[in-house]
Amino acid sequence: MLFAVVGVASLSLLIGLKFRAPAIIVATLVVILMGLITGSVLQLSVRTTIGSTLCLVLVAQTFYLIGLAIGLLRHRTR
DSSP states (O other): OOHHHHHHHHHHHHHHHHHHHHHHHHHHHHHHHHHHHHHHHOOOOHHHHHHHHHHHHHHHHHHHHHHHEEEHHHTTTT
C-alpha cells in the first residue's frame, strides 16, 4: 500500500505541475479502476477495497492541489 500511495502522490504532483483539471479527472478514474481491479485480484473484502481506493483517491486529489499551487506560485514569480 505504501508503494501505491507514493506512486499516486508523485504522479498527481506531476499532473498538478504540468496539466489542469481534465488530466486529474482521468487520473482519478484510473486510480479508482486500478484499486477495484487490485482488490478483486487480491480477493480483498469489499470494505477493504473501497477504503484503500478512497484513500488513494484522496492522496491523488491532495497532491494534485499541492502541485497546482506550486505550479501557480512558480508561474507567478516569473
